[in-house]
Amino acid sequence: KAGVTQTPRYLIKTRGQQVTLSCSPISGHRSVSWYQQTPGQGLQFLFEYFSETQRNKGNFPGRFSGRQFSNSRSEMNVSTLELGDSALYLCASSLEQGARGYTFGSGTRLTVV
């Protein structure tokens, strides 16, 4: 079966712009979680969506937001981009709510210039 699909794979944006990243979970998975990965901070939890509702949230500013659609696909949005937002953004899906049974996508590499 198809894995977790993240689009686009690479993105270059300018400071101050906003960006939307997309994640299609494994068929049947209802939970989607997002993580940011940087060399300095490592992997950090952003938020989790389950049944179109944000269930958990990490310690990120309000510029980071997301949503989930009825087909479980999820998008995350970052507004007013800063240079420090350059990172690999990873999406993970799982059958049920929570951090167990994750399957990660390959990520979207965002570069802010």
Add this chain to the structure above:
Amino acid sequence: GESVGLHLPTLSVQEGDNSIINCAYSNSASDYFIWYKQESGKGPQFIIDIRSNMDKRQGQRVTVLLNKTVKHLSLQIAATQPGDSAVYFCAENLAGGGADGLTFGKGTHLIIQP
């Protein structure tokens, strides 16, 4: 806040030898631990997990050991192969599952010498 950490950023082993990657955690409320492998250009891939009511779990060529007394987690890879070259992360999850997602360690880059 509390977080999971790893002892070594890089570990170099000879092909065919056994590898041991260590991780220290500080949150005694964590009840679920996972090891992930991340290859260049890919997302983390699940290797093995263990719950806090166990101290050892074995998979195919991998073993995870959990020592709750000293809050230590290790991943043992038997007969290391070139395909094992990757960055390895430990991660923890608090009891109840889900709250704040997974907390990851910084990662150990495993290098396989021919």
